Amino acid sequence: MLGYVRYEVLPAKATEDKVLSHVPRDVVVTVTASPVKGLEPTLDLATRLSAHGYRVVPHLPARLLRDDAHLKDVAARLGESGIDDVFVPAGDADPPAGIYDGALPVLRALSELGGPFARVGITGYPESHPLLHDDITIQSMWDKRAHATYIVSNLCFDGRALTDWVARIRGRAVELPLHVGVAGPVQRAKLLAMATKIGVGESTRFLTRHPSWFLRFATPGGYAPERLLARCADAFGTPAARVAGLHLFTFNQVAETEQWRRALLERLDG
Structure with missing residues (x-):
């Protein structure tokens, strides 16, 4: 699973410098979006990182897009920057910025535009969605499969x-x-500071809705990503699982995440 890795980052002021300083060009970088800040910081950071030679995946939450014309403009802007991969969640802007209230209409609209992106990602929920029954989220993936690639x-x-x-x-x-979503080796104090200071990014908001999860980072031995991956290794190593790689939620602790990945790769090689 470490053969193909994506790092999810939040579009904060220092994010670009952190990525340039610590992330090799063969690691895909995904950029979240916030209903508080809107889509522009995501698009701006994504295009800048792409210009630096990274493979970048901006998040395009449906509820932050105004209409078909806005979506077409965003697709054109990203295409001009060489970005051919996007992640399309519903998002949680309330109320929505425009006509879309879920991801499926955006995915259909992209298909009607001729499929401007070679790769399109959608969300899966291994643990229950806070608002939707598990069977509904699985049905949703089935409904989206014709318009998505992962x-x-x-x-x-x-x-x-x-x-x-x-x-x-x-x-x-x-x-x-x-792509299996796993929290990186984040420190609880830094994670709490990030959630309090920034308060943006789907990953940060998801954690704040599950406060007990913070305890996993605080308890000695409570959480280590390598232990979670080891428990899943046999199941995910089968062709039927179709696991393409890891999606690491860095919470902008980019240096720590990359250091952990390199150390784990060295141990595995040894």
Whole structure:
């Protein structure tokens, strides 16, 4: 799973410098979007990182797009910057900025534009969505499959829940390749500061809705990404799982995440 890695970052002031200083060009960088700040910081950071030679995946939350014309303009802007991969969640802007209230209408609109992006990602929920029943989220992936090319699973700290979920979606004939979403080796104090200071990014908001998860970072031995991955290794190593790689939620602790990845690769090579 470490052969193909994506780092999710928040579009904060220092993010560009952190990525340039610590992330090699062969690591894909995904950029979240916030209903507070809107889509512009995401597009701006994504285009700048692309100009630096990174493969960049901006998040395009449906509820931050005004209409078809706005979507067309965004697609053209990203295309001019050489970006051919986007991630399309519903987002949680309330009320929506425009006509879209979910991801599927945006995905259909992109298809009607001729498919301007070679790769389009959608969200999966190994642990229950706060507002939707599990069967609805799996049905949603089925409905989106014709317009998407891969799934990114949201945060999960339970290895059994994660592997069971993958078995369930494959059993429902959802066959899109999966990038497994895992929290990086974040420090609890820094994570709390990030959530308080920035308060943006789907990953940060998701954690703030699950305060007990902060305890996993605080408890000695409570959470280490390599242990979670080890529990899932056998299940995810099968062709039927169709795991394409890892999606690491860095919470902008980019240096720490890259240091952890390199150290783990060295141990595995040894």
